[in-house]
Amino acid sequence: MEYVVGIDLGTTNSLCAVFRNGQPELIRNAHGDVLTPSVVGILQDGQVVVGAPAKELRVTSPDRCASAFKRLMGTNRNVSLAGKTFSAPELSSLVLRSLREDAEAALGGPVTEAVITVPAYFNDFQRKATKHAGELAGLKVRRIINEPTAAALTYGFHDRDADKKLIIIDLGGGTFDVTLMQIFEGTLEIISTAGESFLGGEDFTDRLVATVLKQLGMALETAEHKTPLLVARLREECERAKRAFLTEELAVVRVPEENGELREDAKRIKVSREAFAKVSGELVERLRKPIGKALRDAGTGPDEVDDVILVGGATRMPIVRETVRELFGREPLCTFNPDEVVGLGAAVQAALIADDAAVDDMVMTDVCPFTLGIETAKQFAHQTMDGYYTPIIHRNTTIPVSREEFFGTMTASQTEILLQIYQGESRRVKDNLKLGELKVTGIPAGPPGQQIGVRFTYDLNGILEVEAYIPETGRRFVTVLTNHARHMSEAEVAAAVERLRAVKFYPRDDVKNQRLLLFVERIIGEVPPMERQTLEETLTAFEAAMAAGDREQFAAVRQGLLVVLSSLGIEYDDYREQPDAEN
Structure with missing residues (x-):
């Protein structure tokens, strides 16, 4: 039997789960752990190691290891590792391949398909890079789903008769997401989502590292360059101290030698929980903004939320819990292990895709996390200024969705328009992400303002169909952007586009x-x-x-x-x- 596995590809740790015997269950790796560190290393003999061995190597040979590369997904930045150059998708694929091999060993058969989770606020390029990593690992990626959505699926699966409004606060190693949703009659309806792609537990650890180095008269960036072994070991010590704050008011950080060794008589620096909270204050404030944005987009007040659910290992930090408690006036819930809940939810999503009888009474809706629109121009007196962004599908619109707007020509006798298609929230397109373009020709010559209709249709697979038509002639122009859907064959894309027709609505x-x-x-x-x-x-x-x-x-x-x-x-x-x- 072949399974569709669910994978939580995390910044700090990753894990794999499968849905069988009517339940989602975690898959242990070769070391007997459910969590596999998202670290890749190369030994002196050229052997590639992933997970726990690579994490150990990172302390003694940081130049031979790579971590936190999830933050580079969707960019052109590469990582130099033991004299070789790797892209973020390539490094991620090594982690995914390790998870796939562990799953095959545990399940006793080939694993070729997967659901992979990403932060809700990952943009188009980041999602595309994640799918590419899956392909490099030998996986057909059946669906990319948002991490908070996956967490909600875990809670919804075990409490499907509930009728309540939930907010998921998901702070992982490198990313932060907030998702507001409604659960009713087995349906999980995403209402709004917000977040930040460069905010996570690793940033809090870095603040603690910088604080200790400052007491030693060093700056973090300088120390990383001059004494990388010291910083690598110190980061491990600060991570341990950060975890100590869960139960202790005071933590002791041992200072390693420049070669990374920790001696018996190593200098010890005491850091209080209060001092850690103070140096992390700016990071905590950054948590508040996406939470407020998600609530505002949904038109919901904190007192209208029934349950506040914490997801991600970094939510264990007292300063995070206290902030959430202050914002919502109640104790947040953590019924399931915050490190594991996303992976379990990915397995539930895999069961939904496979039409497993155990989830046949569950329905999930999702939203488009970013606004989709086109570049337009504006007229100021006698001057035309281009580069403006006009939304067609607004963020947090339930998908699948189809929306239409009308636009006009800017000049007399203008017979063609090049539609530039973007994703983002900024007023100007230069600050948004370009997805593609569509050329419209044959517009009847006339005065400025000759109309064309532009319709965006977007689905759960990440397929965006852009259709433009000229009302006067009825001529239509269509492009299908499949940046999210590289895992789909031409036939599958064609079938998905055909299904989009059912979403379109032409009352006129x-x-x-x-x-x-x-x-x-x-x-x-x-x-x-x-x-x-x-x-x-x-x-x-x-x-x-x-x-x-x-x-x-x-x-x-x-x-x-x-x-x-x-x-x-x-x-x-x-x-x-x-x-x-x-x-």
Whole structure:
């Protein structure tokens, strides 16, 4: 039997899980541990080691080891390791290959497919790099899911009859995510997500290392260059001290020699929990911003959240727990091991993909963590300024989704437009991430403002279909961006694009809606003056909803228009000729 495994590819540690016998379960590695350090090393003889052996090597030969390379995913930065150059996906693939081999040994058969988790705030390039790492490790990546979503799946699987609003606070070794969600009747609905890709437990350790070095009269960057063995061993000591703060008010850090050795009479520096909290104050403040953003995006107050769930080993730190307790006025929950909950949830997602009977009553919805849009230009007096960003699908929109906006030409006789497609939140495109482009030609020549419609359709696989059309001619232009979906074959992408058609909604093309619009336009001059403004405003909202293409919004607005007509004594029926309005 072949299994689809779930993998939590972490900054500090990674793990693998599988769903079998109706439950998610962790897979132990060759050393008997469920956690595999995300560290890669090269021995003197050229042998590559991964996990615990590499972590030990990092202390004695830091120049032969690489760690925290998850932070480089999606960038062009490489890592030099024992005279060789590696990209972040290549290093990550070595960790994934190790996990895959451990899973094959434990399950007694080949493992070729996986669900891999990423921080919710990973951008398109970072997700693409993660999938590439999976491919290099010999895995077909069935789905990339957000880490907080995976954690919620673990809680939802074990409490699927609950009806509550949860917020997941996920602080790992290198990334921070916040996700607000609703659980009801076996459904997990993601409401909003926020986070920071360069904030995690490693940063808190670095603050402690810098504090100790400062007392020795050294700066961290200088010491890393001049005495790398000292810093490598000191970082291990500071990590131990950081963990001691879980139960102790005072921790002792032993200072190693320049060669990294720890002598019996090594200098000892005492650091209090209060002092650690003080030097970590700026990092703690950075935790508050994404939490506030997730709540604001959802229109939810801290007192409206039923449970606050901690995920990620770094949430064990007292300063993190105290901050969360202060923000929400209650004790956060940690029912499942915060180091393991994401991996278990990835296995639940794998079971959902495999249609396992044990999860057939569970449904999960997710959101688009970033805004998707195009570059536009603005007119200021007689000057045209380009480089502005206009959203089409806003962040935290439930996916799959299809949205449409209308744009116009900027100059007279303009017959083509090059749509530049971006992802991000900034007002200017230079600060966002370019995903692709689409050229629209054959626009009828005319004055500025000749319209084209632009529709974005986005799904759980990360496929973005961009469609542009010219209303006057009906000509359409389409591009499919599959940056997230490299694991999919051409046939699978085609099938996914076909499924996107079911997501699209074109109310303006429905004859019933066209007929209702024309009817109201015909009779609007016949209603009493006192009532005309209300009908005008409702009709304008109806036209806007037809253009937006949001099913729920359109249904509500259309019903509202019918209610206004009824209040005026005008009964409308979609299926028969309409009488003139009563005067």
